[in-house]
Amino acid sequence: MRMLTRRVFLRFWTALAVVALGLPQGSRAGARRDEIILVDGWILRASDLPKDAR
């Protein structure tokens, strides 16, 4: 039960972080708009992931 609660909390937290971190990158020359996401502790660009995962 405790593990389940932890997992639910962790997922909720991760979802929040994805939203919080998912700010537009801006318009740096040569860079396309990208989102910053949190996946399993990794802070990544959405474009780091395979296309169907974004």
Next chain:
Amino acid sequence: MIIDLDEVRTPTLAPQYDVCIAGAGVAGIVIAKTLAERGRRVLLLEAGGEYFSERSQDVYRGAVVGHEYFDLDVTRLRFLGGSSNHWGGWSRPLDAHDFGKHAHIDGSGWPIGFDDVNAYSEATAEILGIEPVPRDKPVAGSAGDLNEIFFRRSQVWFKDKYGPLLASSENIDLLLRANLLDISLDPTTGRVATFQIRGYGPDDPMLEARAESFVLSLGGLENPRALLNANKQRANGVGNENDLVGRYFMEHPHFDIGHYFVDQKRTDLGRERRIMAPSRQFLTEAGIANCGIRLEVVDPVTRVSLLTKGRAQLSGAVCKSNNLVGLVKKVRPGFRCRQPFEDVLKAVKKLPLDGAGLLRTASEQVPLSSSRVLLADETDQFGRRRLALNWQLSPLDKETIRICGLAVGRYLAEANIGRARLFDWVLDPEAGFPGLDDGEELAGNHHMGTTRMGLSATDSVVNANCQVHGVGNLYMAGSSVFRTGGHANPTFTIVQLALRLADHLAAS
């Protein structure tokens, strides 16, 4: 002049000094030296000798009753020069932001400002034998969130640098092996009349030190202990009418929070150690405390190991990504890899990460009334009650570390020079802090806040001049007066405040 109570049991002291200072560590030595240069007669009391001894160090033994902490007789040294005998030399002033009042940090807001202490920065750098600390530099590509910050490394051990001066000064009497056992108040005025001191011999006489003003500079743990143990005339201890002495103990929590991986064609990170800190605006908007984030360099073997492990973890993250990123739209159960194997390989290979290092935070701890120093029942060799430390950390301390870790990770990704992975405990709101058994540095051995500064006796122990509220001639020196601790190592600020207090005492 130096007098060792092991050699001279009943020394001839002046009938009255201008200032008597208990504790010849950094703060005590700076105050004594500054006052002597201005012609004031100073009695400086040091409970240890010129070198470490078990007999003296034993007085520091105590109990740790709250969050895990270092043994209390290990976290500081009790001989001439105090903790400067084992410090790392890291020197940096507090930020202007650290002195301000912030709605999200209870009890923040010093009664003095950055400019009040900054006036002593040049003299402090000279005492510490360092060049001025460079100004913070905004980190390009961090959207104003982060600054690169700098420290200077002092090589000064106060005993070695200032010992000869203390010995030769005509205005300083330095008493070695002089234990402060009690503080006697004048019953009429409520001012300190004498410091009661004694050597180590069982038959050594109790000596009385008389002065116009008295200073306690015994460190952030012993300053409150001296006040609390002085309870013959004040049941709760001197200056403790409002039960504030010993409360608001703060440290600088030090934790490894994750790893960073960089493309070394694009950055020096991984080869050069850098320290970053959130900008003032970021701190305010995020509602967190201050924090230094160290991007530590690791040795080549560790780097290879981190990269290998990192790629494996990244593969795992890519596998999970179909689930976790989808959380925004829909929660999918199960953690098995939902990405085609070749897609995972491609995603990991796409990131040219060939450098790696450790992310470590040294953060501000917010003041907490329940985080405190108490008197234990056990007594030391002089019959004075030993210390019990109840160190407490708050959810905001954890949040500070999490947000700062995410900020650095976001910077690396946005600038496309690297990526970071934070440890599970950092991101898990239910997880506590790791401990010494987990190999953590844990804290900086910085003891702050236990006789904190403030405008009113109802929320502080000393006023803006470091004078104990209600005791007209008793002053506290050292990091025990810090209202909040920032994230910088405290010694630079301790010296600034000591110079400021010496100015005040010389003028009064």
